Amino acid sequence: xxxxxxxxxxxxxxxxxxxxxxxxxxxxxxxxxxxxxxxxxxxxxxxxxxxxxxxxxxxxxxxxxxxxxxxxxxxxxxxxxxxxxxxxxxxxxxxxxxxxxxxxxxxxxxxxxxxxxxxxxxxxxxxxxxxxxxxxxxxxxxxxxxxxxxxxxxxxxxxxxxxxxxxxxxxxxxxxxxxxxxxxxxxxxxxxxxxxxxxxxxxxxxxxxxxxxxxxxxxxxxxxxxxxxxxxxxxxxxxxxxxxxxxxxxxxxxxxxxxxxxxxxxxxxxxxxxxxxxxxxxxxxxxxxxxxxxxxxxxxxxxxxxxxxxxxxxxxxxxxxxxxxxxxxxxxxxxxxxxxxxxxxxxxxxxxxxxxxxxxxxxxxxxxxxxxxxxxxxxxxxxxxxxxxxxxxxxxxxxxxxxxxxxxxxxxxxxxxxxxxxxxxxxxxxxxxxxxxxxxxxxxxxxxxxxxxxxxxxxxxxxxxxxxxxxxxxxxxxxxxxxxxxxxxxxx
Ligand code: NAD
Numbered sequence: 001x002x003x004x005x006x007x008x009x010x011x012x013x014x015x016x017x018x019x020x021x022x023x024x025x026x027x028x029x030x031x032x033x034x035x036x037x038x039x040x041x042x043x044x045x046x047x048x049x050x051x052x053x054x055x056x057x058x059x060x061x062x063x064x065x066x067x068x069x070x071x072x073x074x075x076x077x078x079x080x081x082x083x084x085x086x087x088x089x090x091x092x093x094x095x096x097x098x099x100x101x102x103x104x105x106x107x108x109x110x111x112x113x114x115x116x117x118x119x120x121x122x123x124x125x126x127x128x129x130x131x132x133x134x135x136x137x138x139x140x141x142x143x144x145x146x147x148x149x150x151x152x153x154x155x156x157x158x159x160x161x162x163x164x165x166x167x168x169x170x171x172x173x174x175x176x177x178x179x180x181x182x183x184x185x186x187x188x189x190x191x192x193x194x195x196x197x198x199x200x201x202x203x204x205x206x207x208x209x210x211x212x213x214x215x216x217x218x219x220x221x222x223x224x225x226x227x228x229x230x231x232x233x234x235x236x237x238x239x240x241x242x243x244x245x246x247x248x249x250x251x252x253x254x255x256x257x258x259x260x261x262x263x264x265x266x267x268x269x270x271x272x273x274x275x276x277x278x279x280x281x282x283x284x285x286x287x288x289x290x291x292x293x294x295x296x297x298x299x300x301x302x303x304x305x306x307x308x309x310x311x312x313x314x315x316x317x318x319x320x321x322x323x324x325x326x327x328x329x330x331x332x333x334x335x336x337x338x339x340x341x342x343x344x345x346x347x348x349x350x351x352x353x354x355x356x357x358x359x360x361x362x363x364x365x366x367x368x369x370x371x372x373x374x375x376x377x378x379x380x381x382x383x384x385x386x387x388x389x390x391x392x393x394x395x396x397x398x399x400x401x402x403x404x405x406x407x408x409x410x411x412x413x414x415x416x417x418x419x420x421x422x423x424x425x426x427x428x429x430x431x432x433x434x435x436x437x438x439x440x441x442x443x444x445x446x447x448x449x450x451x452x453x454x455x456x457x458x459x460x461x462x463x464x465x466x467x468x469x470x471x472x473x474x475x476x477x478x479x480x481x482x483x484x485x486x487x488x489x490x491x492x
Contacts (some may be wrong), residue, residue: 001411001459006040006045007040007118007427007430007431008040008117008430009040009041009042009043009112009113009115009116010043010112010117010118010119010428010430011044011046011107011111011112011116011117011118012030012042012043012045012046012119012121012426013015013045013046013047013048013103013107013119013120014026014027014045014046014047014117014121015048015049015120015121015122015123015124015128015132016048016114016122016123017047017048017049017058017089017123018047018048018051018061018089019049019052019123019124021123021149021338022047022123022153023061023065023069023157024069025066025068025069026064026121026123026418026422027045027062027065027083027284028065028066028069028070028420028422029420029422029423029426030045030076030083030345030426031066031070031079031083031323032070032408032420032423033081033092033100033423034082034083034417035074035076035079035082035361035490036085036426037485039086041098042116043071043086043112043114043405044086044087044088044110044111044112045083045086045087045088046088046089046090046103046106046107046141047062047088047089047090048089048090048092048094048103049089050092050093051089051091052091052093052149053089053091054089054442055087055088055089055404057089057202057469058087058088058089059084059087060082061220061342062084063080063084063161066080066083068466070153074417075253085262087105088165089157090106091113093128093362093485094124094128094131094132094135094338095131096309097135098274100120100138100139101139103139103141103360104139104141105487106474108140113149114146114147115143116145117145117146117181117430118141118143118145118147118312119145119146119147119148119149119429119430120132120136120141120146120147120148121147121148121149121151121426121429122148122149122150122151123151123450126151126153126154126155126164127158129150129167129168130168131163133167133170133171133172134167134170134171134485136148136171137171141331141386142171142172142447144158144173144175146167146172147172147176147177147178147315147429147432147441148171148172148176148177148178149179149180149429149456150164150168150177150178150179150180152180152181152239152243152244153234153238153239154179154243154438154443155234155443155447156225156238157447157451157454158444158447158448158451161443161447162444163183165440165443165444166207169440170242170383171229174439175434175442177440178272178425178428178429178434178437179227179437179438179439179440179443180425180438181243181244181247181437181438182241182421182422182425182437183215183244183247183248183349183379183421184215184421184425184436184437185422185423185424185425185428185436186379186383186384186421187298187410187418187419188377188378188379188383188384188410189379190387190436191377191410192251192252192351192401193241193251193260193383193419194306195267195290196256197256198285202374202375203256203463205354205355206356206398207330208330208331208332208334209255209331209353209356210332210356211323211331211353211354211355211356212334212354212355212356212357213334213335213336213337213354213371213484213485214249214252214253214334214335214336214351214353214354215232215336215339215341215350215351215352215354215488215489216245216246216249216336216337216338216350216351216352217253217338217339217340217349217350217351217352217411217488218245218248218339218340218341218349218350218379219341219344219347219348220342220343220344220345220347221298221299221343221344221346221347221348222342223293223303223304223306223309223318223342223469224275224284224296224306224309224310224342224345225309226307227309228311228338229310230319231301231310231315231316232283232310232312232314232316235316235317235318235343236290236317236319236320236340237290237320237450237454238450238454239339239492240320240340240449241320241322241340241436241450243443243446244340245338245339245340245467246273246446246449247269247369247438248351248379249272249326249441250269250273251269252336252351252353253272253275253326253330253331254269254271254272254369255268255270255271255330255342256268256434260435261432262351262434262435262492263436263439264268266392266434266435266438266439266442269442270441270442271328272326273442273445273446273449274445275326275327275328275331276324276325276326276449277324277325277327278449278452279324279450279452279456280452281454281455281456283316283452283453284373284453284456285456287322287323287324287475288301288320288321288322288323288416288453288456289319289320289322289465289473289474289476289481290305290317290319290320290418290462290464290465290472290481291317291318291320291321291341291459291464291465291466291467291473291476291477292306292314292315292316292317292318292319292320292465292466292467293305293306293318293319293341293342293343293466293467293468294466294467294468294469295308295468295469296306296343296404296467296468296469296470296471297468297469297470298343298345298470301472302468303343303469304469305469306318306343306394307381315462315463315464316339316340316464317457317464318343319340319341319342319344319464319467319474319477320338320339320340320341321337321338321339321341321374321477322337322338322339322453322477322480323335323336323338323480323481323482323484324338334409335482335484335486337396337481337488339488341473343469343470344471344472344473345470345471345472346469347380347381348378348381349374349378349380350374350376350378350379350489351377351379351402351489352374352376352377352489353374353375353377354373354374354397354486354489355372355373355374355375356372356379356410356476357370357372358370363399364399366398366400366401367398367400367401368402368405369401370390370401370402371403372386372391373387373389374387374489375387375419376388376489382409382410382411383410383411383418383476384407384408384409384410384411384412384413385407385408385458386405386406386407386408387405387406388403388404389403389404389405389406390404390479398407408483409429424436425437431478437476442476472488472490
């Protein structure tokens with residue numbers, strides 16, 4: 001969040017360099033940063049995988065991936081050639097102790113300098129994180145100038161998260177561990193902090209005196225598709241709530257840090273996680289809804305039930321809605337409603353802050369609806385913000401009230417392409433700025449908070465409620481708000 005420092009030469013190693021994440025997200029992000037002139041001479045990208053591929057074969061694979069995953073308007077032949085020239089591939093099974101010298105040799109050969117910055121991006125299953133770090137240490141590649149990037153899932157519960165953190169922490173200092181949550185790299189998410197803390201008009205209202213409640217939704221229209229075997233062991237609570245939704249909640253609810261640096265924002269987020277109302281078995285039953293999609297219609301086409309997609313009976317939830325509170329001075333009594341799911345009507349992630357009604361109804365005889373003010377922060381797609389307010393409809397005669405909105409569309413206001421979250425985050429790793437990454441204590445606090453839900457749902461009687469694909473989730477999700485006299489803000 002500080003002014004970016006120049007990028008030093010770096011050896012950027014991607015374990016899982018031929019995988020979906022690397023080819024679809026990481027290499028396109030590095031390509032776009034390179035195209036925009038941000039990668040210096042001497043910056044190399046080394047893909048490590050079990051594939052048999054020499055440098056040329058890997059370059060061909062990456063060229064295909066860029067063609068598929070970068071828009072044609074952003075593809076520039078000279079820039080593609082520049083990135084490909086930086087690429088190398090090392091075939092290595094990370095569990096094969098005897099083969100690690102190959103990686104060591106490749107990294108030493110032709111490095112920009114002895115103490116070049118080394119980034120190790122672990123785009124592989126978390127079960128391999130500990131092994132990789134251990135071997136990096138053994139072959140002398142884990143130095144003070146080395147950084148390790150961990151992808152989700154960061155464990156599957158508090159105990160496994162601790163094990164992963166301990167294994168990685170035995171080799172790398174916390175300041176060199178970057179736990180990625182790509183939601184934090186989104187422009188609109190960073191803009192939430194700027195909107196709150198670089199303006200004066202919102203912050204006086206941003207509390208239980210003026211805010212009625214907050215809704216956070218991360219909806220997808222797709223089903224599990226190819227990810228069925230991973231997803232069936234995870235579910236929406238682990239895949240989305242423990243990380244992305246709680247991180248968004250933290251940014252909405254946190255106190256202003258005195259200044260922004262690598263620790264202050266994370267300190268404030270941690271305090272929010274620690275202030276979340278602890279879940280009890282009774283609260284889980286009352287305030288948390290699990291759903292699973294049945295067959296239905298999505299985008300006008302028939303969509304299979306979840307169990308048919310994974311090909312087996314399953315009680316894994318593909319939908320979660322929950323109500324919680326942040327138990328501190330600012331937010332006492334304000335409900336935070338969180339919701340995420342697959343096979344919902346559309347792909348949209350949005351935070352909605354719903355303000356209270358004006359304290360006095362001055363226009364009792366006016367025509368038209370009065371609605372409370374709402375601030376919609378659109379995280380994806382079409383990042384931006386919309387403030388809903390009430391205005392007088394132009395015209396003579398009586399006063400007619402009309403809801404109107406003040407819109408800030410990023411694309412319209414700034415014209416520029418909104419960079420993908422990975423572009424921002426990868427460069428932050430290279431620069432050594434961890435502000436937008438999750439610290440170990442945050443990850444563990446989030447797991448500790450969801451633990452009672454996982455416990456309750458591990459009972460044999462627990463069954464997610466079915467909802468037809470293409471709808472807004474089970475009826476119980478609507479009831480969760482209706483019983484408080486509220487309703488979900490569906491997208492307009
Ligand atoms: P993938 O199956 O497409 O690719 C796995 C990659 O890891 C391949 O390059 C493979 O060769 C390599 N690999 C596996 N075992 C190895 C070993 N023993 N030694 C060396 N290389 C090995 O997987 P993916 O979709 O790219 O996901 C990788 C990880 O990132 C998973 O843990 C996944 O949950 C996580 N993740 C993926 C995405 C995504 O969009 N794909 C998003 C977030 C997190």
